[in-house]
Amino acid sequence: MPLHRRQFLATSAAAALLPAATRAQDDSFEVTRSEEEWRAMLTDLQYEVMREEGTERAFTSPLNDEKRAGTFLCKGCDLPLYSSETKFDSGTGWPSFYQALPNAVETKPDRKLFVTRTECHCRRCGSHLGHIFDDGPPPTGKRHCINGVSLTFRPA
Numbered sequence: 221m222p223l224h225r226r227q228f229l230a231t232s233a234a235a236a237l238l239p240a241a242t243r244a245q246d247d248s249f250e251v252t253r254s255e256e257e258w259r260a261m262l263t264d265l266q267y268e269v270m271r272e273e274g275t276e277r278a279f280t281s282p283l284n285d286e287k288r289a290g291t292f293l294c295k296g297c298d299l300p301l302y303s304s305e306t307k308f309d310s311g312t313g314w315p316s317f318y319q320a321l322p323n324a325v326e327t328k329p330d331r332k333l334f335v336t337r338t339e340c341h342c343r344r345c346g347s348h349l350g351h352i353f354d355d356g357p358p359p360t361g362k363r364h365c366i367n368g369v370s371l372t373f374r375p376a
């Protein structure tokens with residue numbers, strides 16, 4: 221299985237490089253906090269997802285079933301990220317939206333898996349939110365698959 225082995229090694233190398241690259245980007249965000257400050261304000265799970273690009277388990281976030289009108293804010297800096305008007309039930313077990321609010325999220329390629337995915341994070345504090353896929357509903361055709369622990373819901 222030489223091909224399989226090469227792929228595995230390449231993926232491991234890429235994953236090993238990722239934390240340093242992520243840290244280097246933090247300086248460019250409007251809201252910055254030290255690792256200690258983030259640890260103090262977040263739970264372990266929130267820190268793992270928001271600051272280390274982890275993923276919460278599917279169907280664990282109460283926000284997955286949130287159907288009230290309102291706004292979803294970044295848990296890291298309170299920036300409004302998504303409107304309830306763009307939320308839909310994707311069946312994946314993660315809060316899903318077809319569109320972010322204007323000037324709310326930024327993206328970058330995520331090569332941690334064999335398939336390159338589009339990672340998305342808060343444009344103001346850099347906290348990881350989730351990924352954006354191309355199998356969403358109209359009008360955008362996008363599916364923002366977001367970790368509920370990265371969000372705070374504010375009812376309208």
Ligand SMILES: [Zn+2]
Pocket residue numbers: 294295296297298299342343344345346347
């Ligand atoms: Zn933020």
